[in-house]
Amino acid sequence: MTGADTPAHLADRFEEHRGRLGAVAYRMLGSLAEAEDAVQEAWLRLARTGADGIDNLGGWLTTVTGRICLDMLRSRAARREEPMTEDGGTFVPDPVFGPLPAGDPEQQALHADSVGMALLVVLETLEPAERLAFVLHDMFAVPFDDIAAVVERTPAATRQLASRARRRARAAAPGADPDLGRQRKALEAFMAASRAGDFEALVAVLHPDVVLRADAGASLSRLVRGARTVAEQARLYRQDALQTRFLLVNGAVGVLARRSGQPVSVLTVTVVDDRITELYILADTDRLDRLELPAA
Known part of the structure; x- marks a missing residue:
């Protein structure tokens, strides 16, 4: 075995691509834990086959x-008892956190590479092959010929998959x-309006x-529409015992709430013309406990 073929060297080469692979898997699956499982499986397949004959290891x-990820999505769809609705229902993806950048425009631009909650919710409603075609081609510039081999379609049919997905994605948070x-x-x-219990002030900012999507576990999740109805649901942040922190959530401003040091919820929003058009709340404590949350 030559030096270039050693397991350690192969592992080093794989690590050069881990960040990109994690980004692909997260966009495909919307779950950080499942994304890590997918990346680990990719490493195992590389370790079994080796890199001999692979001209473009990253590709x-x-x-x-x-x-x-396609196989994982198909398996997930087969297990799901209720089909995902076209607007994503109450699904809230695993959030990705970051610090709020300072006022420097260049620092503010760093969040542009993040994938927003609205897009992830739309991706969840796509058929697995559509999602793969859109993510790999539009987000990671993988040629349609390569994607076609994965989805077992012609390149022309694969292009149509991506086109349908693209139309749906463009409608996300216009x-x-x-x-x-x-x-x-x-x-x-x-x-502020929520904590004060100021109903009309809440309605004014919505x-x-x-649309409010609150994912708090199977029996407590809900999808709520309309300013006055959503305002009625805003009591979650009225509790004085909550400690809240503003931070970046999937490239947008969000809030992490804790009670007695334990995470209670993550909230992020979509804003259009200074009013909130979508709210995403993840309050499933089992999922929150599995996330790498910022320090209190």
């Missing part, structure tokens, strides 16, 4: 990871304000057609 690993300062202002107004 090979990306395609293999996509295939693994006109959403990317400015973190305006996002925070709207969210601060929501939090778009008339606002």
Whole structure:
């Protein structure tokens, strides 16, 4: 065995691509734990086959990871008792956290590479093959010829899969304000009105057609529409015992709430014209306990 073929060298080469593979898997699965499982499986397949004859290791690993995720999505769809609705229902993906950037525009631009909650919810409603075609091609520039081999379709049919997914993705959070300062202002107004129990102030900061997705476990999750109805549900943040912290959640301003040091919920929003059009709340304590949360 030559030096270039040693397991240690192969592992080093794999680690060079781990970040990209994790990003592919997260966008495909919406679950950080499942994404890590997919990346680990990609490593095991590489370790079994070796890199001999692979001219583009990054491309090979990306395609293999996509295939693994496709199988996981198909298995998930087969297990699901209720089909996912076209608007995503109460599904809230695992959040990815980051610190709020300072006022420097270049620092604010760093959040642009994040994938937002609205898009992840839309991706969850796609057929597995559509999701794969869209994620690999539109987000990671994988050629349709390579994707076609994974989904077992012609390149032309694969292009159509991505096109259908793209139309749905473009409809996710249209006109959403990317400015973190305006996002925070709207969210601060929501939090203040919620804590004060000011119903009319809550309604004022919410778009008339606002949608709330609250994922708190199977029996407690809910999908709520309309400003006045959502305002009625805003009592969660009225509790004085909650400690809240603003932070970046999937590239948008969000809030992590704790009670006695334990995580209670993660909230993030979509803002359009200074009003909140979508709220995403993850309050499933089992899922929260599995996340790597920022320190209190």
